[in-house]
Amino acid sequence: METLILHEDPCSGNCYKIRLTAALLGRSLERRFYDITRGETRTPQFLRDVNANGRIPVLQVGAHDEGGEGARFLPESNAACWYLAHGSALIPEDRFDRADMLRWMFFEQYNHEPNIATLRFWLSVVGEANLTEAQRGQIVAKRAGGEAALALMDQHLAQREWLVGSGPTLADIALYAYTHVSEEGGFRLADYQAVVDWLARLAALPGHVVMDRR
Amino acid sequence: METLILHEDPCSGNCYKIRLTAALLGRSLERRFYDITRGETRTPQFLRDVNANGRIPVLQVGAHDEGGEGARFLPESNAACWYLAHGSALIPEDRFDRADMLRWMFFEQYNHEPNIATLRFWLSVVGEANLTEAQRGQIVAKRAGGEAALALMDQHLAQREWLVGSGPTLADIALYAYTHVSEEGGFRLADYQAVVDWLARLAALPGHVVMDRR
CATH class of the missing domain: 3.40.30.10 (Glutaredoxin)
Incomplete structure (x- = not known):
């Protein structure tokens, strides 16, 4: 290989x-x-x-x-x-489902990561006291954007086990990564019960590994 | 259909x-x-x-x-x-090329659109005088981010006709959309000659349509 x-x-x-x-x-x-x-x-x-x-x-x-x-x-x-x-069940074969999986992955990079991952980096790694004025001026908007992203996922997952189709796909993996540590960015996962349940399903998959920490 | x-x-x-x-x-x-x-x-x-x-x-x-x-x-x-x-030549069959096409499409949503499209919207639609303080505080960073995105594309396209493989793909279409109107966001395309040549190749494709304008 x-x-x-x-x-x-x-x-x-x-x-x-x-x-x-x-x-x-x-x-x-x-x-x-x-x-x-x-x-x-x-x-x-x-x-x-x-x-x-x-x-x-x-x-x-x-x-x-x-x-x-x-x-x-x-x-x-x-x-x-x-x-x-490529070629695995983590990418659906169905034409609509495959595009819909990519939809959640683009959502992750556009609506989720720039808000949730950036706030986590600023607050838990850089430290609030070390932020620039321009960064500090974006905290409110990023907080609102992150909450909106989590609320959208929560609404969607209230009716289903996985984001797309009937099993886990790359959409779940992509959104799991920063969602499961979003509290380090100041978000309250307890406000999003369907997200909490979905995180637990993903963490229980055979082969799951945890994220490294500093 | x-x-x-x-x-x-x-x-x-x-x-x-x-x-x-x-x-x-x-x-x-x-x-x-x-x-x-x-x-x-x-x-x-x-x-x-x-x-x-x-x-x-x-x-x-x-x-x-x-x-x-x-x-x-x-x-x-x-x-x-x-x-x-789906099923057309705009999505490469080759495993690496298909992932590499998606790489440019994620780059577009993460590094290009939030800088170039947002500055175009702020400066040409909203108007600089109507921006919030928080928006005004991001202009310098978005200008730098947009220039970096155009420079990366220019460097890549200096050695090739299309972003991935030997023909146009969705990567070219995704990045064409806001690049070809980037001057409305205050960018100078003349600084990126390989990008200018690539824009002309895309505009010459059979079936090409222009963007609507207000």
Whole structure:
């Protein structure tokens, strides 16, 4: 099987999505660690060899000494999850369901992550006292955006076990990553009972792994 | 063929992506118009029947009187494009290329649209004088984020004709929508020659349609 290397910060929820997808599929990943708070993904070497966008996670497919296509690099957490899950039940076959799964994954990157993950990073990693004025000015809007995202998920999950279709898909994995640690961003999960029940279902899946913590 | 209805604001680039995808595929869409600046996507009826997230575009697949699954609603522009392009050459068959196409589409929603489309909306639709203090405080960061997104695309396109593989894919359509009107957000496309050339290639594709304007 081809080499798979995850370039990651183990405390990032975006990186955790990929580890969780691989674990649920029974695939092993090599791991390379970077500390984003120390600028380790902005070095000239990282920008040249791994990701010109200076961000993790990046899934490396293949290695330079393997021949074939050599090493190829896939940024964007949800795209990396898609690569891993190709051909598995984590991606529905049905045309509408597959598009609907992607709908929740785009929702995650547009409405959920920029609010919930960013507040968690600002409040639990950077620290409120160290925020810039511009960051502080966005807290109210990000709080409202995050609450709206959780409320939408709660309303949807009140009537179903999984976000799409009848089993877990990449949509559930993508939204689980930052939802299950959203209280570190100041959100109250107890206000969203259907979300709490869904988090428990996902955590009970065979192969589930937990997120690393600093 | 099933009914396809696009719930849209014709001036939104996110809506235009879906119209452009359908046009390149030779598929026709019915259109229902909403004015987001007048709150027409936040009415109780819209939230109940079309999208609980209060946003457009939404692609409606099927109609209530058609039997079968009835009417189903697909929010998120890039997910709607995926649904339309199912089985076409706009979605690569190759496993890595398909994930790499999604990588650019997630990049579009995370790094490109929130900077470039938002600045265009603020400066060309809302008007700088009408912005809130919190919005004004984000202009510098959004300008930098938008420039970084265009620079990344320019670097990538300097060595290739299309973002992924050897022909146009949904990645090109998704990023074309707001890039080709980015000057309305104060960006200078002349600084990104490879992007300018790529925009011209996309505009020359058979079936290409232009974006509506107010």
